[in-house]
Amino acid sequence: MATLNKQIWIKQLMKNFYPDPSFLNFVKNFSALVEYDKLTMAEVGVDPNVLINNTTYPIDVLPRVDTPLEITLDLFETENTLVRRPEAIELAYDKLESVLYGHKQSLRTSTARKAAHAFAPANDDTYTPVIACTGEVDANGLKRLTVNDILALKRRYDDLDIPKEDRYLVLDPKHTEDLMLIDLKSFKDITDFKNGVPQRFAGFNMLEFSKNPKYDAATLVKSAFDSVTPGTAHSSFAFQKEEVMRADGTVHMYETKDDPKERATIVGFDKRFIALPIRNKGIGAIVSGS
Template structure:
């Protein structure tokens, strides 16, 4: 019987991961990553007040009481992965390079989702979608939801304007489905104006109603009561997808460098072992959560 030789291409199909360029659009607290476990953010107290045509002197003197909000840095680690010696000499592609690249991308993806959860506001800061009915698309979700439409972004702009949030520096992060729903709701001229503001270098796909729009495969997740939910939690039939809107000075990010651990030529494994670690944390900067909002899927009314 002839010896059959297996032929491998000199490449391997890699895992696919979401874009995380949105992380740069936040107050940067990276310098605090290696200074402790908890980060403190000062909160200015109320202003002293203004009186027109003051008649009583001396004016009363008051003291401003400042407070702070805190967040804890989390430690993210990959599971150690083993590369047998044979894989380093017998394969036509670099398995070590492929393994390390995929693990670092997976680590970055998990960290990004943790930031989205940390920046996701409570129910009082949620705006419901009001567009046409669409199928639920989060894991395990069933039934119908209301899609995203331009009127929802206008509602969001009005909310930010009423709270004196600066026009410059506003961002709206949409998942793949909500992005498509929004584009479908725009007229041709609106779509052209929206896309004309795209800035691929900074991850911006367009601009609408003062918001720089960005997109990734998945954004925020809420339950039926509009309580934010981690993507790692068990899915439910009533889960709601959500977009996230913020001003760049109203959310905080502290992200450390990725630290690599390696044991090459390990005598007990007869191969190489690798793993990665990164420290990261974040939160909404203001205690009143102004400058941050979520657009959560609305539920269509039951048909008679």
């Protein structure tokens, strides 16, 4: 019995999997380090001290101790879909794209949502600033984002000597609206791309994502991923490109050919993926607390 050309289906599924505005296009890509759906890397040791006007020689020689790490990529699985006349579909890419659209969108959203949760700090700490919004209270009892809040995050980054290049702020759409309420003309295009480059404000490249993690509105502590009772406070999160990573593993397609009960072929997909902070530094968040 003939089977579907899975390479065609998988290639089309992964085509433009990370669209231009996706924040995952602006992180370190460690996919080349993945073997057997495991990421093999090392936790980098402490950077060397710098001596100023030193008069003592010889200068100490200190080894850098890197800790080997092996991380298993998360497994993301789609629910199955009935496909009528799949052989004809795979010969017409527009129809194939249409059939695959739901699977691609679901995998895109799930992987990005997991990455956003990983990049957002658990709570305010020395190297992971979490800034509380200071604007007026909205109809839901949460404070709106202000320009000063973004500047406060910038100051925390500056104080930590986070490189000024490649800083990104991923706005929750509600926070984008808050900025537009301040000045519609100045901020209506803040998350747009010009010539493939995101707009900048206060030293951050500005992006947007609608599935940012939730925080407890009172304590500003991040809710667990897929928490049954997540916090009520929405957030925007920030990162510096060299401090966060993603890794893609295998993509697999499943099929039941000519199912006699359904009179159709049933297809489903799974994808291996992970995204994490590299040193738990250079990441931050702005939260609309109560």
